[in-house]
Amino acid sequence: MMINLFDDNAWLSLRPLSFTRPVADLRVGILTIAEKWKKHLNVASGFITAEHLAVKYPPLNGVQLYINGSICPDEALLEAISALQTGEALKKEGILIACKIDAGTAFIPDIDAQLEIKIYQGKFIRISLPEDIFRNNDAELKKDFALLTQGRASAKLSSTNVFLGDEFFAEEGAQAECSTFNSLNGPIYIGENSQVWEGCHIRGSFALCNNSQVKMGAKIYGQTTIGPYSRVGGEINNAIIWGYSSKGHEGYLGNAVLGQWCNIGADSNNSNLKNNYAEVRLWEYATESFRNTGLQFCGLIMADHAKCGINTMFNTGTVAGVSANIFGSGFPRNFIPDFAWGGAHGFDVYSLNKMFETSEKVYERRDISFDQTEQDILSAVFEMTKSYRHF
Numbered sequence: 001m002m003i004n005l006f007d008d009n010a011w012l013s014l015r016p017l018s019f020t021r022p023v024a025d026l027r028v029g030i031l032t033i034a035e036k037w038k039k040h041l042n043v044a045s046g047f048i049t050a051e052h053l054a055v056k057y058p059p060l061n062g063v064q065l066y067i068n069g070s071i072c073p074d075e076a077l078l079e080a081i082s083a084l085q086t087g088e089a090l091k092k093e094g095i096l097i098a099c100k101i102d103a104g105t106a107f108i109p110d111i112d113a114q115l116e117i118k119i120y121q122g123k124f125i126r127i128s129l130p131e132d133i134f135r136n137n138d139a140e141l142k143k144d145f146a147l148l149t150q151g152r153a154s155a156k157l158s159s160t161n162v163f164l165g166d167e168f169f170a171e172e173g174a175q176a177e178c179s180t181f182n183s184l185n186g187p188i189y190i191g192e193n194s195q196v197w198e199g200c201h202i203r204g205s206f207a208l209c210n211n212s213q214v215k216m217g218a219k220i221y222g223q224t225t226i227g228p229y230s231r232v233g234g235e236i237n238n239a240i241i242w243g244y245s246s247k248g249h250e251g252y253l254g255n256a257v258l259g260q261w262c263n264i265g266a267d268s269n270n271s272n273l274k275n276n277y278a279e280v281r282l283w284e285y286a287t288e289s290f291r292n293t294g295l296q297f298c299g300l301i302m303a304d305h306a307k308c309g310i311n312t313m314f315n316t317g318t319v320a321g322v323s324a325n326i327f328g329s330g331f332p333r334n335f336i337p338d339f340a341w342g343g344a345h346g347f348d349v350y351s352l353n354k355m356f357e358t359s360e361k362v363y364e365r366r367d368i369s370f371d372q373t374e375q376d377i378l379s380a381v382f383e384m385t386k387s388y389r390h391f
Contacts, residue, residue, distance in 0.1 A: 002060045003046075004059050004060055005022065005034055005045055005047055005048070010127065010128040011070075013129055017133075017257065019304075019321075020259070020381060021057070023069040023070045026127055027225065027243070028136055028137055028240065029072075029139075029140030029142075029207070029225065039147060040147070041078070056377065065081070066100075070127050070128055080097075084099070084100040084118070086100050087115055089111075089118065092119060099115055129293075131282065134240055137238065138238075145205070149169045155174055156170075157190075161179050164182040165182060165204070167186070167187035169188070171192040171194075175195045176190065179201070181204075185204055188202060188205070188207075189206070191209040191211070194211060196214045197218075200215075203221050205223055206222060206225070207224075210228045211229045213231045215248060215249075217233070218234060218235075219235045220235075220236045221238065222237075224236055227241050227244075227245070228244070232247045232248065233247065234250040234253070235254075236253045236254070238254060238255050241258045242259050245261060245262040246264065250266065251268045253300065254297070254299050256270055257300075261359070261363075265307075265309045265310040266310045267310055270299040270316075273297055279296065282301065282317050283334065290335075298316065298317045299314070300320065303323075303338070305322055305323040305355070306321065307325050308325075309326065309343075312332070313331050316334075317334055321337050321340065321385065322381050324337065324338060324340045324341075324350070326340075330343065337389045338382070338385035
């Protein structure tokens with residue numbers, strides 16, 4: 001069996017995080033949403049997404065089952081979707097969860113109007129806003145931990161470490177020395193070939209994905225995920241870093257989401273609580289204004305390829321767009337447009353040529369080619385976001 005994971009209006013409301021990927025490629029918990037479905041169903045998967053992403057994230061042909069890429073699987077959902085017959089769709093409160101159609105039928109918007117509707121009675125986790133990622137990371141991390149470790153034995157780590165609680169799992173090749181792992185409040189997962197350096201204190205729920213490092217003396221609180229090929233240090237709380245990104249030095253990151261290929265300069269901090277304890281507002285691309293989140297704690301939302309210099313100070317509820325390059329003294333604005341270059345003193349446009357030169361060097365360090373597909377996606381995002389750069 002094969003599936004295609006489709007984007008709905010969540011792709012729009014998740015910008016800038018979704019400018020460079022389908023919603024199902026978002027990481028929440030340990031796995032991306034697509035990886036969760038593939039693991040549960042043991043299937044190949046493709047994507048129905050924005051045109052500029054289709055070369056990197058193509059659909060599969062001959063597919064009958066289509067699943068909403070913003071929805072995270074659980075046992076009840078899997079049962080309901082598996083029960084779908086050809087010509088049926090599963091919905092709840094106007095949201096199309098999944099549908100099963102003839103293999104030769106094209107998947108089109110509002111296809112559910114042609115199908116027999118089944119109403120889903122249960123609850124599910126849906127990622128439709130940037131803050132949904134850190135709000136749901138604890139629940140998804142626990143689900144992914146159970147999925148990945150069921151029936152398996154953890155690799156053994158050094159006796160120099162201290163372990164509190166029993167919900168700990170290390171993949172082969174994981175290393176840690178002289179650190180504390182507290183899984184009393186949630187599981188701790190250490191991925192293949194990842195390292196926890198000396199003197200770290202880590203509380204669950206926590207995931208360190210493959211080939212990543214936690215540097216000496218780091219303090220990491222629960223509900224945190226560090227994606228693959230990343231390096232972190234300092235103090236981190238309820239943050240998700242998707243992969244190939246670095247926050248390698250002292251400084252606080254909390255209630256935050258960082259995309260891929262991001263870099264946080266030394267001693268940079270984000271505020272996650274306003275001085276007056278008021279509700280945090282976040283920039284919304286659709287309305288070009290700030291919306292209420294209903295949250296008292298909300299930090300930094302940083303899209304792919306964004307970077308900041310040393311001692312950067314981010315206000316509560318800051319959104320940094322794709323390839324934003326932030327530096328200088330003072331607090332930059334709460335919305336930093338895509339391909340912006342500057343800081344509190346003002347911004348200029350970060351030209352594509354300069355951005356590509358930097359990206360080539362960054363990719364080379366990981367032995368990855370910054371190829372034409374990546375360049376085309378970023379070029380498309382540059383054009384799509386011109387109207388937000390009022391410099």
